[in-house]
Amino acid sequence: MKSDFLLAITQLAAEKNLPRETVLSAVEAALVSAYRRDSFTPNQDVSVKINPTNGRVEVWVDKTVVERPADTRLEVSLEEARRFKPDIQLGDTIIIEATPHDAGRIAAQTAKQVILQRLHEAEHSAILEEYAExxxxxxxxxxxxxxxxxxxxxxxxxxxxxxxxxxxxxxxxxxxxxxxxxxxxxxxxxxxxxxxxxxxxxxxxxxxxxxxxxxxxxx
The missing domain is CATH 2.40.50.140 (Nucleic acid-binding proteins)
Known part of the structure; x- marks a missing residue:
């Protein structure tokens, strides 16, 4: 079953006459900025993926493996890291899923303006290409x-x-x-x-x- 979030994205794509993939990419880029600001750190390597089937938001981040994390936004314990990668060592970096429990709220509250800006840019690019031809x-x-x-x-x-x-x-x-x-x-x-x-x-x-x-x- 599609989420309300995904249904809204699909509707927005149709209204703007843009491929849904373009809209999803714009949303993912917008959410990276939102999650960096609200849940992680400004320079942290964060990626966001939206499942195109059910709309589930997944947030993946780089964390440094340490014995005891002082900042869980940036660090992960060796014990937890080895659940995903058994041969990982202290000081290594690992990419793990760290989707905030309020991912939907953050998406709804912070992404709209950036999404619209990205959509305007994509729409302008499509128009530019169409008339340049x-x-x-x-x-x-x-x-x-x-x-x-x-x-x-x-x-x-x-x-x-x-x-x-x-x-x-x-x-x-x-x-x-x-x-x-x-x-x-x-x-x-x-x-x-x-x-x-x-x-x-x-x-x-x-x-x-x-x-x-x-x-x-x-x-």
């Missing part, structure tokens, strides 16, 4: 806003910028108008992908002719 292609968008120096065009998954320099002087644009534009530049910025389109680029006319009169280009 369409550079020099003609697509249809809808005029969203008209601002000084630029027009914002809704392309579906993101907005594009139609600068004044790429507009046609004799054209008049209005909000809600559908326009065919040529993607001339796709940039990665701290605020997300920046797509620049043109109505005056030479490639626009060529691409439009290819679309409207394909027999000319097919010989």
């Amino acid at each position: 369409k550079e020099d292609e003609v697509i249809t968008g809808v005029v969203q806003r008209i601002e000084p120096g630029q027009i914002n065009i809704d392309l579906g998954r993101t907005e594009a910028i139609l600068p004044t320099s790429e507009q046609v002087r004799t054209e008049r644009y209005r909000v809600g108008q559908r326009l065919k534009v040529c993607i001339i530049q796709v940039l990665k910025t701290t605020r997300g992908p920046r797509v620049v389109v043109s109505r005056s680029h030479p490639d626009l006319l060529r691409r439009l002719l290819e679309l409207e009169v394909p027999e000319v280009y097919n010989g």
Whole structure:
């Protein structure tokens, strides 16, 4: 039976149109930070695995083998370590499961914002890749806003910028108008992908002719 935590992750992935594996990886990375802060130490080697079938959270940490642990976050007794690795010696390091009893609470309370940030990054990367592949292609968008120096065009998954320099002087644009534009530049910025389109680029006319009169280009 799937946990509520896993069901929520699955739903979030569907809403964001992202692979569930991407979301799970983002959650695991977020939980590493949370557990380091709340249960272990900032520089400790911590890994988190979420069972994709039932949503169980497993936390694994590096601990040093000692005779008597002074700090159980960092150390494990020789007796306990030998339950997992019989030939281990004092001073060795061992990776053991150390899932906190309140793992679910920590996950619910601390991971959300970091998860959303990671999801935004993943979503931006997907959009960047999608439109980078369409550079020099003609697509249809809808005029969203008209601002000084630029027009914002809704392309579906993101907005594009139609600068004044790429507009046609004799054209008049209005909000809600559908326009065919040529993607001339796709940039990665701290605020997300920046797509620049043109109505005056030479490639626009060529691409439009290819679309409207394909027999000319097919010989």
